[in-house]
Amino acid sequence: MSLKKISFFLNGEAKDVYANPGDMLVDVIRDKLGLLGTKVGCKTGGCGACTVMLDGLAVNSCMIPVGKVAGKSVVTIEGVAENNELHPIQEAMMEDGAVQCGYCTPGIIVSAKALFDENPNPDSEDIHRALEGNICRCTGYIKVEEAIVKAASNIRKEG
Ligand code: FES
Ligand code: FES
Structure with a gap:
């Protein structure tokens, strides 16, 4: 399947990623963008290990196709601390x-x-x-x- 450019904000920074829009957000965050803080547990929406914020709401990123986050804001655990200070x-x-x-x-x-x-x-x-x-x-x-x-x-x- 051909890859598409998908643009969104990750921890406040604009990101472009080439992915199948049906790829799950957690896989794109970990495997293409290299942020390994978001964990993979069940991959069926049942454990919360993969939780990220999507436009401010907590969601299971194993259930969100990356194509759905185009233009939106995603915050992962790496974006929770600010100015080098733990939250x-x-x-x-x-x-x-x-x-x-x-x-x-x-x-x-x-x-x-x-x-x-x-x-x-x-x-x-x-x-x-x-x-x-x-x-x-x-x-x-x-x-x-x-x-x-x-x-x-x-x-x-x-x-
Ligand atoms: S990995 Fe368990 S809810 Fe996503
Ligand atoms: S699953 Fe080990 S600390 Fe929560």
């Missing part, structure tokens, strides 16, 4: 021991960032709902959710 979500996850094997972690952080960008004052229920598509086989979620609650509180304090 408060990343800091809280590290401080609170919410990372074990880390396979789920990029997707969780991206889902939490999408939530915080939309709702800077999420309560525990909002956080629980935002993360329900992100499966973790190691931590059992308690530490993860505690870290996200702490990050929300830290962001509020920083104003």
Whole structure:
């Protein structure tokens, strides 16, 4: 099948990529654009390991054909830290021991960032709902959710 030029914004930078429009976004991000932070788990939309933000919303990039992102903004885990500083979500996850094997972690952080960008004052229920598509086989979620609650509180304090 012939490759097409597909242009979109990746972590704030304009990118052109030559791909089959039906190729899944996660594969293009990892294999053509070399950003390996976005993980591949189930490839059926069930685990959240591949979560990225698409025009601000958390989506499973294993379910999005890259042709659908033309002209849109994609943010991966590599785009979450700003000015060489970890995002408060990343800091809280590290401080609170919410990372074990880390396979789920990029997707969780991206889902939490999408939530915080939309709702800077999420309560525990909002956080629980935002993360329900992100499966973790190691931590059992308690530490993860505690870290996200702490990050929300830290962001509020920083104003
Ligand atoms: S790899 Fe995409 S949801 Fe599991
Ligand atoms: S830390 Fe291992 S799957 Fe979540």
